[in-house]
Amino acid sequence: MNKNKGIPVVEKEMLIPFILVTSLFALWGFANAVTDPMVQAFKKVLELSNSEAAWVQMAFYGGYFCMALPAAIFMRKYSYKVGILIGLGLYATGALLFYPAATTGEFWFFCLGLYILTFGLAFLETAANPYALTMGNKETATQRLNLAQAFNPVGLIVGLFIAQQFVLKNLKSDDVENFRALDEASKVLIRTSDLMVIRNPYVILGLILIVVFVVFLVSKMPQGKDEGGMPKIGESFAILSKNKKYVLGVLAQIFHTGCLIMCWTYIYQYAEAIGIDNVTAGYYQMTAFILFTIGRAVGTYLLRFISSGKLLMYFAILGIIFTTGAIFIHGTIGLYSLVGISFSMSLMFPTIYGMALGDLTEEQSKLGSAGLIMSIVGGALMPKLQALIIDIGGNGVDDIIIFGVPEINFSFILPMICFTYIGWYGLRGYKKHELITTLK
Numbered sequence: 110m111n112k113n114k115g116i117p118v119v120e121k122e123m124l125i126p127f128i129l130v131t132s133l134f135a136l137w138g139f140a141n142a143v144t145d146p147m148v149q150a151f152k153k154v155l156e157l158s159n160s161e162a163a164w165v166q167m168a169f170y171g172g173y174f175c176m177a178l179p180a181a182i183f184m185r186k187y188s189y190k191v192g193i194l195i196g197l198g199l200y201a202t203g204a205l206l207f208y209p210a211a212t213t214g215e216f217w218f219f220c221l222g223l224y225i226l227t228f229g230l231a232f233l234e235t236a237a238n239p240y241a242l243t244m245g246n247k248e249t250a251t252q253r254l255n256l257a258q259a260f261n262p263v264g265l266i267v268g269l270f271i272a273q274q275f276v277l278k279n280l281k282s283d284d285v286e287n288f289r290a291l292d293e294a295s296k297v298l299i300r301t302s303d304l305m306v307i308r309n310p311y312v313i314l315g316l317i318l319i320v321v322f323v324v325f326l327v328s329k330m331p332q333g334k335d336e337g338g339m340p341k342i343g344e345s346f347a348i349l350s351k352n353k354k355y356v357l358g359v360l361a362q363i364f365h366t367g368c369l370i371m372c373w374t375y376i377y378q379y380a381e382a383i384g385i386d387n388v389t390a391g392y393y394q395m396t397a398f399i400l401f402t403i404g405r406a407v408g409t410y411l412l413r414f415i416s417s418g419k420l421l422m423y424f425a426i427l428g429i430i431f432t433t434g435a436i437f438i439h440g441t442i443g444l445y446s447l448v449g450i451s452f453s454m455s456l457m458f459p460t461i462y463g464m465a466l467g468d469l470t471e472e473q474s475k476l477g478s479a480g481l482i483m484s485i486v487g488g489a490l491m492p493k494l495q496a497l498i499i500d501i502g503g504n505g506v507d508d509i510i511i512f513g514v515p516e517i518n519f520s521f522i523l524p525m526i527c528f529t530y531i532g533w534y535g536l537r538g539y540k541k542h543e544l545i546t547t548l549k
Contacts, residue, residue, distance in 0.1 A: 120245055120246075123244045123245060123331065126244065126328075126330050126331055127241070127244050127253075127257070129324075129325065129328060129330070130193075130237050130240055130241055130244070130257065131241070131256075131257045131260050132260070132321070133193065133196075133233050133237045134237065134257050134258055134260045134261040134264070135260045135261060135263045135264035135267075136200070136233070136264055136318070136321070137230045137233055137234060137261070137264065138260075138261040138262060138263065138264025138265040138268065139264035139265070139267055139268035139271075139314070140169075140200070140226065140227075140230060140264075140268065140314075141264075141265060141268065141373075142264065142265040142266070142267070142268025142269040142272065142398065143268040143269075143271060143272045143276075143310055143311070143314075144165065144166075144169050144223065145269075145272075145370070145373045145374050145394070146269070146272040146273070146276065146277055146377065146387070146391065146394070147165055147272070147276075147307065148162045148163065148165045148166060148374050148377075148492075149162070149377040149378070149387055150276060150277065150280060150303075150307060150387075151165055151216065151219070151307075153280065153282050153283060153288065153387075154280065154282050154299075154300055154303045154304065154307070155216055155300070156288075156289055157216070158500055158504045159378065159496040159499045159500045159504065159506070160493065160496040160497050160499075160500050162496070163492050163493045163496040164216075164220055164493075165219075165220065165223065166370060166374060166488060166489055166492045166493065167220075167489045167490075167493055168220035168221070168223040168224045168227075168489075169223045169224070169226075169227050169488070169489070170227065170366070170370065170485055170486055170487070170488035170489035170490075171224065171227075171486060171489045172223070172224045172225070172226065172227025172228050172230070172231060173227050173230065173231045173234070173482055173483065173485040173486060173488075173489075174483050174485065174486035174489065175228070175231075176227070176228040176231035176232065177231045177234075177235050177478075177479045177480075177482035177483040177485075178479045178480075178483060180192060180195075180196075180231050180232040180235040180236070180479065180482075181235050181476050181478060181479030181482075182476075182479075183195070183232075184235065184236060185476070188330075189236045189237075189239075189240040189330070190325065190330045192232050192233075192235065192236035193232070193233060193236050193237065193325055194322060194325055194326060195229075195232050196229045196230065196231070196232030196233035196236065197229065197233070197318055197321055197322040197325065198229065198322060199225060199226070199228045199229030199232060200226055200229030200230060200233065200315075200318050201229070201315045201316075201318035201319050201322065202225055202226075202229070202315075203222050203223065203224070203225035203226025203227070203228065203229060203315075204222070204226055204311040204312065204314045204315035204318065205311075205312060205315035205316075206218070206221065206222035206225060206226075207219065207222050207307070207308045207311035207312055207315075208308060208312050210222050210304075210308070211304040211305050211307065211308035214300065214301065214304055219307075222311070226311075231482055231485075234482045234485075235478050235479055235482045237257070238254065238459075238462055238478055238481070238482070239466065239474045239477075239478045241253055241254050241257040242254055242463065242466065242474065243474075244331070250463055250467070251412060251417050251459065251460060251463030251464070251467070252409060252412050252413065254459040254462060254463050255405065255408060255409040255412060255456070255459045255460065255463075256409055257459075258405060258458060258459040259402070259405045259406055259409055261405070262398055262399075262401045262402035262405055262455075263402070265398045265401065265402075266395065266398045266399065266402065269391065269394055269395050269398055270395070271310050272310070272391070273388060273391035273392075273395070275306070275309065275310060276306055276307055276309075276310060277387050277388050277391055278388055279306045280303045280306060280387075281299045281302055281303055282299050282300070282303050283386070283387060283388075285299065345473055345476045346476070348473060349469075349473065349476065349477055349480065352468065352469070354464065354465060354467070354468065354538065355465045355466070355468075355469070355477055355480070357465075357534055357537070358461050358462075358464055358465025358466075358481065358534065359465065359480045359481060359483075359484045360484075360530070360534075361461045361465075361530060361531050361534040362458070362461050362462070362465070362481050362484035362485070362487070363484040363486065363487035364487060364526075364527035364528075364530050364531055365454070365457045365458060365461060365487070365527065365531055366458070366484060366485045366486075366487040366488040366491075367487030367488055367490065367491030367492070367523070367524075367527060368428075368454065368487075368491070368523075368524040368527035368528065368531075369454050369457075369458075369488065370487075370488035370491065370492050371491055371492050371495050371520075371521070371523060371524055372397075372447060372450050372451065372454070372521075372524055373394060373397065373451075374492050375492070375495060375499070375517070375520065375521075376390060376393060376394050376397065376444075376447055376448070377390045377391075377394075378499060378506040378517050379435070379443070379444055379447055379506075379517055379518075380393060380444060381506050382506045382507040382515055382517045382518075383439070383440055383441065383443075383444065385444075393444060393447075393448050394448075396448050397447075397448045397450075397451035398451065400448065400449065400451045400452040400455075401451040401452065401454065401455045402455070403452065403455075404424075404451070404452040404453070404454070404455025404456060405455040405456065407455075408420065408424065408455055408456030408460070412460075416538075416539055417460050417463060417464055417535075417538065418464060418534075418535045418536065418537070418538025418539030418540075419535065419536075419539040420456060420460065420535070421456065421457065421460050421461065421464070421531065421532075421534070421535030421538065421539075422532050422535035422536045422539060423535075424453045424454075424455075424456045424457065424535075425453070425457075425528045425529070425531045425532030425535055426528075426532055427452070427453040428450055428453035428454060428524070428528040428531075429525060429528045429529065429532070431446050431447070431449040431450040431452075431453060432446070432450060432521055432524050432525045432528060433446075433525070434446030434447075434449075435447040435450065435518065435521050436514060436518050436519065436521050436522065436525070437514060437518070439514060439515065439518060443518065447521070450524065453528075457531060460535075461481075461531070461534070462481055464534075464538050465477065465481060466478065466481070491523060491527075494523065495520045495521075495523050498516060498519065498520040498523075499516055499517055499520050501516055502516055
């Protein structure tokens with residue numbers, strides 16, 4: 110039984126700063142949702158294979174890996190607010206780079222924009238996640254982070270709506286029955302038009318981010334850095350490497366992020382295998398995001414009564430059940446199962462985050478946060494691995510049968526492996542929690 114029932118999740122004096130920080134969770138949710146459908150869009154417009162198009166996710170989530178540690182080291186010296194301002198600046202820069210990228214028509218230029226954009230997201234997440242944890246009583250830190258993360262799906266839903274209504278619906282290459290068979294001149298005209306369509310939401314986002322930057326610049330935020338002496342980086346790394354809950358939590362976060370991005374990115378390919386077009390597939394992804402939002406709210410509430418490790422284990426088991434359906438049930442029911450996975454994933458990121466950092470000091474958390482944000486690289490590596498599985502039989506999504514199911518179905522064996530490890534991590538955390546409670 111959780112004993113945090115009477116403790117406020119956010120105290121009154123922290124409410125306005127907490128709301129401002131919470132808005133950031135929606136902003137990076139927007140970037141995630143807009144980018145996922147772009148894998149399929151670039152595949153069609155630029156005539157790429159599944160594994161080539163997966164470079165979109167490699168660039169997007171690879172940026173997290175490269176910048177999270179520098180961001181954490183920077184924030185050891187400066188406040189969370191300064192880190193947030195730098196994050197917003199880089200985010201806006203990457204988004205605005207889509208303008209020259211669309212002009213050149215070069216795929217690598219778009220990937221560069223995404224890479225720089227996620228430098229900004231790495232700063233924002235490295236700052237905002239531990240900042241939310243510190244804005245109140247330590248006993249309610251995981252609940253507070255879950256509450257802040259509950260606004261992440263709002264950004265996801267808005268981002269997907271923009272991608273679906275203003276990008277996917279307006280791609281001329283999607284209206285052509287066999288785009289690859291057109292003559293080169295016709296392809297160039299259509300490709301130029303479609304790249305402009307892909308460009309627009311990112312450029313508008315960049316302009317909005319400039320406004321958000323100004324709001325944070327003029328707002329008074331509570332001090333987030335330690336005014337005392339800071340341990341050396343080497344000492345902090347040594348402490349973190351000996352903390353099993355933290356190290357195993359980083360691995361759990363790699364698996365969770367990889368699982369999340371695989372299930373959201375390849376929902377379009379799964380739908381394609383059963384004859385569903387991209388726009389209609391977007392509605393299924395929208396449903397997945399709504400379930401994700403509901404799951405986050407349900408999970409945040411249940412954390413008041415159930416320990417985080419135990420609840421994490423329950424959600425992982427639910428994820429295994431849904432993934433089994435997505436693999437072995439071909440057709441619409443299998444797609445429903447794939448959509449349902451999002452409910453089970455909703456609780457995982459903030460819960461793993463809170464569990465992994467639970468025993469650390471604020472300064473250790475700044476560096477520890479970087480490891481957890483770097484673990485988002487799972488969203489770069491695992492979709493690429495899944496794309497290689499899908500491409501085993503060719504550039505299609507159901508070219509061959511593997512163990513009795515199409516290759517796209519079989520590829521979801523990877524999320525099942527992820528859920529198995531996450532469930533074990535939750536069980537381990539629950540057993541440790543029960544042991545500590547008993548000793549008290």
